[in-house]
Amino acid sequence: MIRKTVIFALVFQFAGVFPAAAATYWSLFNVEGESSIGADYVTYGSLADMLADSNRLSVNTLGGFGRNIVGSGSDGSTYWSLFNVEGESSIGADYVTYGSLADMLADSNRLSVNTLGGFGRNIVGSGSDGSTYWSLFNVEGERSIGADYVTYGSLADMLADSNRLSVNTLGGFGRNIVGSGSDGSTYWSLFNVEGESSIGADYVTYGSLADMLADSNRLSVNTLGGFGRNIVGSGAFVTRDEPNPVPLPASVPALLSGLGALAALRWRRKTRQTS
Known part of the structure; x- marks a missing residue:
């Protein structure tokens, strides 16, 4: 006793x-460059919910220039949206950073705007697992070669496209990759010819960064039909809540x-x- x-x-x-794990996932719905309304960030409380577009936590609409958002991501402390009309803009892409999820969802309190000219116009997505960062270069659905995942060792390098660690080319069906993300343990690529496919989008999951970069050892293929054809990006943020111990007598x-x-x-x- x-x-x-x-x-x-x-x-x-x-x-x-000991703090408990907390996670937020999101999908970005947009027919970028063609929608007069803008983009919708839809948030979820789990990876399974995001992959199935179920149990939505919130829908956050960004009108006006928001129609040019094609991707987003987070490294656990900083968030970013990728503004681009990919393959059609002579200027390039803008990575806009934020200090919180709420700021990214509302496009408020911007920390920085980082413009990548030239070949940067082909950036359609990005992500991070908390230690490695990557940009996805692709003119999706129009490129016969495929997509390039370019990795970096820091957020600053990704935002400037400097000090590349690797360039990973996915040919063939890779031309349909429009986004990716990670929650720190699972990785995923988003296959879609957005706004043009009557079927929808496929979220393909992987158990490691190396597998995602090579599209090998797939864990699952999750198809979102109908309105899923408008998904162009996704992301996740995983952190540990700050300890809040109960005061003891x-x-x-x-x-x-x-x-x-x-x-x-x-x-x-x-x-x-x-x-």
Whole structure:
């Protein structure tokens, strides 16, 4: 009985010290460059919900220039939206960064605007698993070669397209990749000829960054029909909540010490009786 009491007290004492995982996922619905309305960021509470477009948490519409958003991502602390009319803009793409999910969903309180000219006009998506960053270069549905995943070691390098770590080309059906993301453990690519496909979009999941970059060892293929044809990007943010321990009465440490001493004494007496 004393042992159970000690265990219960210890659990009670340390409850809330170790933070619980929290995650938010989102899909970006847009027929970019062609919609007069704009883009919709739809959020979900789990990867399964995002892959099935079920149990939506919120729908966040960005009108006007929002119609040019084609992708987004997060590394766990910074968020970004990718503004581009890919393959049609002579200027390039803009990575716009934000300090919170709420700011990204509303396109408010921008931290920076990072323009990539020239070949940057072909950037259609990006992502991060918290340590590695990548941009997706593609004129999707129009390129016979495919898509290039370009990786970087930092957010600053991705935003400037500098110090590339690798260039990973996916030919053939890879030309239909329009987005990707990661929650830190699972990775996914979004296959879609958005706004032109009557079928919809395919979310393909992988167990590692290497598998996503090579489109190998697929874990699942998740098809979203109908309005799913307008999905052009996605992302996720996974963090650990800040610890918020419940204040304990000053007498609790003394109580724990006393219970521990009683348990030790009982164990010693039991040992002597059996010896």
